[in-house]
Amino acid sequence: MIRPQTCPICExxxxxxxxxxxxxFPFCSERCQNVDLLRWAEGRYQIAEPLQPHHLQDLDFEDEGEYSDGQ
Structure with a gap:
């Protein structure tokens, strides 16, 4: 059985x-959406580890656009 999706703030x-x-989406309300935004603004969320070049190689870019180095 597939579990229903829950709000990442209030669950x-x-x-x-x-x-x-x-x-x-993916929040249940505007309030939860704003709580999440505030947490980002206050620096409560952070990237767990520094981005390494091999991480970029693993990504599948659909549209390289402005990130392309022209090659």
Whole structure:
């Protein structure tokens, strides 16, 4: 059985009608969305480890655009 998706802030189960197209997704409410934004602004979230060149090689860039070095 597939577990329903939950809000990353309050862990409430997301309503079934909340889709990827929703401006709130993956949050259940605007409040949770703002809590997440505040946490980023205060520096509570951080990258766990420094980015290494081999990490970039593992990524699959669909559109290299501005990141391309022209080669």
């Amino acid at each position: 409430k189960e997301l309503p079934a009608n909340l889709t990827l197209e929703s401006p709130l």
